[in-house]
Amino acid sequence: MAEQKQNQTEEAKGKKKWLKWVLILTIPLIIISGAVGFYFSTMMNGADDGTIPMKNVQTLTIQSFTINLADAGHRRYLRTQITLEYADRKLLNELELKDHRLKDTVINILRSKRVADLDSNEKTEALRQELIGAINELLNDGEIIGLYFEEFIIQ
Structure with missing residues (x-):
């Protein structure tokens, strides 16, 4: 029973590490893709910096x-x-x-x-x-x- 509990704890820790790495890699990608999307949308529509479309x-x-x-x-x-x-x-x-x-x-x-x-x-x-x-x-x-x-x- 203790061995089974220990295996479940190790599996939970493994899942948490995996989730941690997914978040570490995904969040910056989301931020970068948002910034790139904003940049291109302002370039195509005329930015609010005084340029005229x-x-x-x-x-x-x-x-x-x-x-x-x-x-x-x-x-x-x-x-x-x-x-x-x-x-x-x-x-x-x-x-x-x-x-x-x-x-x-x-x-x-x-x-x-x-x-x-x-x-x-x-x-x-x-x-x-x-x-x-x-x-x-x-x-x-x-x-x-x-x-x-x-x-x-x-x-």
């Missing part, structure tokens, strides 16, 4: 510009086509109403540049940010969240 982004392409660059003693030209991204659908009306101001602002900024101001990715990114800032200063009903060069040719 792609399904809400609107675009407006501005006609192609050909602009004289500011290189002294050289006849250098820039041809570019720009697409703007914005999130608020109401902004389209304001962009269309202020189309002439928007184009004038872009032309004035681009005409002040030399080839040396546009000859690297870093400088082009700085130009992009300058254009976004200048365009956003013109707007009252929203803001531009992205600006993309669809054409960028220097001759």
Whole structure:
């Protein structure tokens, strides 16, 4: 009888050890899978960190510009086509109403540049940010969240 009781106690201890190891391995896996699921769900739907889901982004392409660059003693030209991204659908009306101001602002900024101001990715990114800032200063009903060069040719 004592031997049978001892066997049952050893079996219970063995089951407890097995259960302990299952819990030790399972709980971290549950936590990790939850974190991975949360990460991917926020990436697909737009996180609450200020990013806007792609399904809400609107675009407006501005006609192609050909602009004289500011290189002294050289006849250098820039041809570019720009697409703007914005999130608020109401902004389209304001962009269309202020189309002439928007184009004038872009032309004035681009005409002040030399080839040396546009000859690297870093400088082009700085130009992009300058254009976004200048365009956003013109707007009252929203803001531009992205600006993309669809054409960028220097001759």
